[in-house]
Amino acid sequence: MAAGGAGGNNKTYSFKVVLLGEGCVGKTSLVLRYCENKFNDKHITTLQASFLTKKLNITGKRVNLAIWDTAGQERFHALGPIYYRDSNGAILVYDITDEDSFQKVKNWVKELRKMLGNEICLCIVGNKTDLEKERHVSLEEAEGYSESVGAKHYHTSAKLNKGIEELFLDLCKRMMDTAQAEERAKGNGASQSGNARRGVQIVDDDPQAATPAGGCCSSG
Amino acid sequence: MEANSLCVQRSLSVLDRLLLTHSIWLQLSITTDSALNILQREPVGTFLVCKCGSSQKKVLCVRVSVDNSSSAVKQRRIREEESTFALEGSALSFPDLCRLVAFYCVSRDVLPFPLELPETIAQASSHTQLEAISHLGSEFWSSQHTSSSSTGSPNGPPAGESGSGSESLAQPTPCFINPLFLQPPEPPQERAASSKRTRFRRSLRVRVSTETSLSQSLGSDSGGPEGGGGGGRDQRLQTNHTLNRRSGAGGGMLKRSPALSPTSEEEDDYMAQDINSSRLSVEQEEEEEQEEQQECTVEEACLSLKTTRAPSLAALDSSSSFSSLEENDDDEDEGEGLGFGRPRPAAAPSSTSANSQRPSLKRMSAAFVCLFAPERRVARLVQQLSRDPRSAFGALVQNFLCGKSQELDALQSLGGGGGAEEVLRGLRTFLTQAKGFLLGSGELEPPIETLVPENEKDLVLEKALYGCILKPLWVALERGMQAAAARDGSLARLTDGLRACQEGCPRQRLGVAAGVGLLDAVGIARACRKLSLMNRTHSPIDKVLLLLQVCKKVYQSLGTPPEQEVMSEHFLPALAYVLVRCNTPLLLLEVLYMMELLQPSWLTGEGGYYLTSAFASLCLLQSQPQAPPPGGMTSEAQEKLREWSRRRGQEKDTHAPSNQNQRLVRVLYQEGGQSVLRTLQWGDGEPASSLALSCATAFAVSQPNCYGLFCRAGCGGGEMKPLPPHALIHEAQAHSDGTLPSLSYLRVDHHTGAVRRLTRGGAVDLGGSVCEE
Numbered sequence: 001m002a003a004g005g006a007g008g009n010n011k012t013y014s015f016k017v018v019l020l021g022e023g024c025v026g027k028t029s030l031v032l033r034y035c036e037n038k039f040n041d042k043h044i045t046t047l048q049a050s051f052l053t054k055k056l057n058i059t060g061k062r063v064n065l066a067i068w069d070t071a072g073q074e075r076f077h078a079l080g081p082i083y084y085r086d087s088n089g090a091i092l093v094y095d096i097t098d099e100d101s102f103q104k105v106k107n108w109v110k111e112l113r114k115m116l117g118n119e120i121c122l123c124i125v126g127n128k129t130d131l132e133k134e135r136h137v138s139l140e141e142a143e144g145y146s147e148s149v150g151a152k153h154y155h156t157s158a159k160l161n162k163g164i165e166e167l168f169l170d171l172c173k174r175m176m177d178t179a180q181a182e183e184r185a186k187g188n189g190a191s192q193s194g195n196a197r198r199g200v201q202i203v204d205d206d207p208q209a210a211t212p213a214g215g216c217c218s219s220g
Numbered sequence: 221m222e223a224n225s226l227c228v229q230r231s232l233s234v235l236d237r238l239l240l241t242h243s244i245w246l247q248l249s250i251t252t253d254s255a256l257n258i259l260q261r262e263p264v265g266t267f268l269v270c271k272c273g274s275s276q277k278k279v280l281c282v283r284v285s286v287d288n289s290s291s292a293v294k295q296r297r298i299r300e301e302e303s304t305f306a307l308e309g310s311a312l313s314f315p316d317l318c319r320l321v322a323f324y325c326v327s328r329d330v331l332p333f334p335l336e337l338p339e340t341i342a343q344a345s346s347h348t349q350l351e352a353i354s355h356l357g358s359e360f361w362s363s364q365h366t367s368s369s370s371t372g373s374p375n376g377p378p379a380g381e382s383g384s385g386s387e388s389l390a391q392p393t394p395c396f397i398n399p400l401f402l403q404p405p406e407p408p409q410e411r412a413a414s415s416k417r418t419r420f421r422r423s424l425r426v427r428v429s430t431e432t433s434l435s436q437s438l439g440s441d442s443g444g445p446e447g448g449g450g451g452g453r454d455q456r457l458q459t460n461h462t463l464n465r466r467s468g469a470g471g472g473m474l475k476r477s478p479a480l481s482p483t484s485e486e487e488d489d490y491m492a493q494d495i496n497s498s499r500l501s502v503e504q505e506e507e508e509e510q511e512e513q514q515e516c517t518v519e520e521a522c523l524s525l526k527t528t529r530a531p532s533l534a535a536l537d538s539s540s541s542f543s544s545l546e547e548n549d550d551d552e553d554e555g556e557g558l559g560f561g562r563p564r565p566a567a568a569p570s571s572t573s574a575n576s577q578r579p580s581l582k583r584m585s586a587a588f589v590c591l592f593a594p595e596r597r598v599a600r601l602v603q604q605l606s607r608d609p610r611s612a613f614g615a616l617v618q619n620f621l622c623g624k625s626q627e628l629d630a631l632q633s634l635g636g637g638g639g640a641e642e643v644l645r646g647l648r649t650f651l652t653q654a655k656g657f658l659l660g661s662g663e664l665e666p667p668i669e670t671l672v673p674e675n676e677k678d679l680v681l682e683k684a685l686y687g688c689i690l691k692p693l694w695v696a697l698e699r700g701m702q703a704a705a706a707r708d709g710s711l712a713r714l715t716d717g718l719r720a721c722q723e724g725c726p727r728q729r730l731g732v733a734a735g736v737g738l739l740d741a742v743g744i745a746r747a748c749r750k751l752s753l754m755n756r757t758h759s760p761i762d763k764v765l766l767l768l769q770v771c772k773k774v775y776q777s778l779g780t781p782p783e784q785e786v787m788s789e790h791f792l793p794a795l796a797y798v799l800v801r802c803n804t805p806l807l808l809l810e811v812l813y814m815m816e817l818l819q820p821s822w823l824t825g826e827g828g829y830y831l832t833s834a835f836a837s838l839c840l841l842q843s844q845p846q847a848p849p850p851g852g853m854t855s856e857a858q859e860k861l862r863e864w865s866r867r868r869g870q871e872k873d874t875h876a877p878s879n880q881n882q883r884l885v886r887v888l889y890q891e892g893g894q895s896v897l898r899t900l901q902w903g904d905g906e907p908a909s910s911l912a913l914s915c916a917t918a919f920a921v922s923q924p925n926c927y928g929l930f931c932r933a934g935c936g937g938g939e940m941k942p943l944p945p946h947a948l949i950h951e952a953q954a955h956s957d958g959t960l961p962s963l964s965y966l967r968v969d970h971h972t973g974a975v976r977r978l979t980r981g982g983a984v985d986l987g988g989s990v991c992e993e
Contacts, residue, residue, distance in 0.1 A: 014821070014824065016824045023789055028789075050791055050829065050833075051826050051829040051830070053825075053826075066824050066825060066826075066829075068829055068832075071789050071790075071791070071792045071793075072789060073731065073789065075731050076792060076836075076840075079792075079836040079839065079840065082832055082835060082836045082839070083832060083836070086823070086824065
């Protein structure tokens with residue numbers, strides 16, 4: 001790792017984002033679309049679909065996203081904490097045609113806030129806007145709820161590739177803000193209180209993340 | 221160079237000179253501005269490698285013209301990619317920085333003219349002299365160019381002032397590689413008991429053997445038996461003789477990228493390129509053509525080699541396990557799925573057919589690749605250092621290992637509250653600290669910065685540390701962990717859970733959806749083999765790589781499920797299914813081992829994801845009997861997890877400051893013709909007198925009161941002043957600019973007698989007379 005030095009520009013942010021949501025809401029298509037720009041109604045087999053990475057450059061800062069997909073079945077709900085610990089952001093996906101999936105998102109929000117507090121950036125995503133006609137979750141309700149829990153609401157269609165770039169870009173910016181605020185708090189010598197639980201990982205040219213040469217983070 | 225000095229200089233190649241004096245030309249702690257200042261006082265052709273302040277990239281700075289403007293110094297960035305070093309704008313890349321510089325000392329390529337070694341270094345005629353010069357470090361540049369003694373020396377041409385030197389240097393040189401490194405065997409060296417030097421020799425020997433085996437694998441006529449033991453240098457020189465076509469060491473390492481253009485996913489193939497390039501570096505075009513054929517076979521051999529072996533697994537010690545891993549990987553590595561970049565060989569599908577046909581060639585070059593890879597070189601150097609109790613790093617590691625093995629015995633027999641996790645946690649903390657310590661101590665020779673690109677440094681070091689810390693402890697560690705897991709019942713729970721699953725219908729119990737493909741019997745057998753291989757390696761990274769291979773197979777078996785949502789929904793149950801079928805409860809310990817010992821940054825990566833999935837599966841299986849479907853995790857497991865994640869957070873926080881608190885100082889000891897540089901530790905607020913005591917022990921002097929610590933007054937060139945006994949160390953080194961501070965430990969009487977000015981020439985003399993007065 002390069003010694004920090006004069007490196008404001010040199011810094012690479014590494015964020016972990018966990019994807020939560022019920023089985024058929026289209027979480028996986030969402031990330032696949034984002035990371036590989038692939039969408040297939042029949043879902044071609046893609047290796048590593050559960051773990052994907054994306055590199056971004058936001059206002060001159062490099063960001064490495066590691067996106068953790070999870071199994072949505074109820075039976076695996078209890079395994080959630082294993083996956084979402086240490087996350088900087090969570091994307092909670094529901095299907096706008098499926099009221100139950102929205103209820104599920106609410107449960108996740110409750111749990112995440114309880115376990116991780118306000119450190120984690122939450123995004124609530126209504127997917128499948130291409131099926132607007134069959135909508136069962138009203139826009140007002142979803143947006144109202146999101147606001148009430150300090151989350152941001154987005155609309156996407158993985159099929160039409162709509163709203164996805166915006167979602168991730170926005171999330172990244174928010175995570176960077178949080179990370180920078182944390183940095184400042186540390187820099188001010190505020191005796192390291194709080195957030196030891198989820199140390200934001202700021203690495204300088206981390207070998208795993210910055211280059212494909214670095215071991216196990218590269219993926220396609 | 222003058223004819224009369226040639227005979228003396230011949231014994232040391234440019235590469236040797238560079239290796240021994242990297243502390244002079246490699247100034248990574250200074251900025252390009254300071255480099256500019258330094259070089260403006262130096263003759264044309266003088267160079268430095270430093271770091272650009274804003275980009276943190278290495279830069280080669282060369283004085284190019286006589287005038288004193290800022291344009292008199294040219295800067296060229298050094299590209300560090302795919303384990304190689306190259307000057308920006310040049311197509312030539314090199315396996316390490318020293319070789320790059322050595323090449324540009326001979327050939328200009330993209331530079332206006334070749335680089336010039338500082339005269340004192342170019343003129344030095346022995347290792348001892350070069351070592352003495354290297355002790356000056358950055359002070360070399362502020363010291364005087366010449367001293368009365370050096371002008372009087374028989375070989376010394378007139379002192380090189382900037383004006384006179386430039387005329388001859390500025391002449392452009394045709395761009396080709398001279399057989400510069402071709403030199404007759406040197407006369408036997410006198411052996412001084414300098415640990416630094418012995419380490420150096422060893423590092424030279426590594427190079428020797430690689431070159432020798434290179435010649436063998438090329439089917440060239442000589443080489444002689446490979447020299448494992450002493451006399452390495454001589455042998456190397458002989459080798460160069462026989463391989464004079466290949467222009468020796470520097471040229472032999474060259475590669476010409478365009479001709480060899482690696483495909484993007486072939487990151488690890490620089491070995492192959494080295495072999496190719498060793499011939500490509502030969503000047504004549506027609507020779508290139510002639511060798512086209514030969515090149516092919518060697519390349520193929522090399523590729524086949526790589527496809528059969530994951531280099532990281534090569535770290536396994538016993539040859540038996542090595543070969544078994546090789547077999548197993550034969551058919552599984554095609555296609556490269558899980559993208560573990562560097563540590564994996566890039567498998568070229570086309571070459572898989574070749575590997576079965578050339579077993580002998582494969583075996584031969586396997587050894588050669590091991591020795592050659594930069595990663596292995598670093599591992600070797602670190603290992604040697606860690607075993608040398610006289611080095612600060614070695615002492616640290618040996619101490620730790622001693623304490624740990626006792627702790628592990630205790631864990632096995634009785635076991636305390638924290639048990640295995642506590643031990644593992646301690647290990648991880650130490651790994652991190654030792655890494656920082658090693659970098660801070662500057663004891664690695666040559667410095668790691670010259671061996672691997674900046675972005676690979678951390679990973680390479682991490683692996684090297686596994687070798688010297690985890691490897692010796694690992695067997696006892698596994699035993700201890702097993703005992704602990706037996707005591708706390710987790711192992712029994714998992715065993716029960718696995719059995720329960722097998723008795724029922726695992727598919728149903730685990731909730732594998734209908735239509736989802738699972739591994740067949742052959743696949744399961746293969747996965748079992750992979751999992752059982754985990755306990756043959758001490759490296760958490762290698763273990764994760766094995767796990768990733770299993771996960772990849774699980775993915776492949778899933779096929780295309782009929783439903784909409786794919787992988788993540790079905791992967792976890794499918795993985796759990798494989799674990800049930802494999803029925804290896806001890807996997808629990810492996811997972812724990814990986815989770816605790818992997819670097820935190822790995823845990824958010826792909827390895828971390830699949831490790832998490834394995835952990836989740838095991839949790840699922842442990843909780844199966846009590847609460848079938850929605851059970852998920854036991855509260856115990858949740859608690860463990862929370863604690864674990866908290867620790868990780870803490871580690872990240874404490875990580876950085878602990879490095880800064882390191883108190884290290886380099887002490888140069890000179891006595892009777894020998895000089896030893898040693899890195900020592902000291903405590904906060906420790907006075908000079910107590911550091912002097914540790915020096916007495918470290919350098920094994922019989923009369924400690926005849927010796928004292930000295931520091932140089934002012935930056936560079938100043939007189940040596942004794943350090944008052946009560947002086948605090950950190951005050952004495954206040955002026956040091958980010959580099960490791962250095963003091964000298966000398967005879968008190970000697971010093972007061974002959975006060976020397978620090979001069980480059982004087983430094984050379986150190987080895988000879990001065991200390992004996």
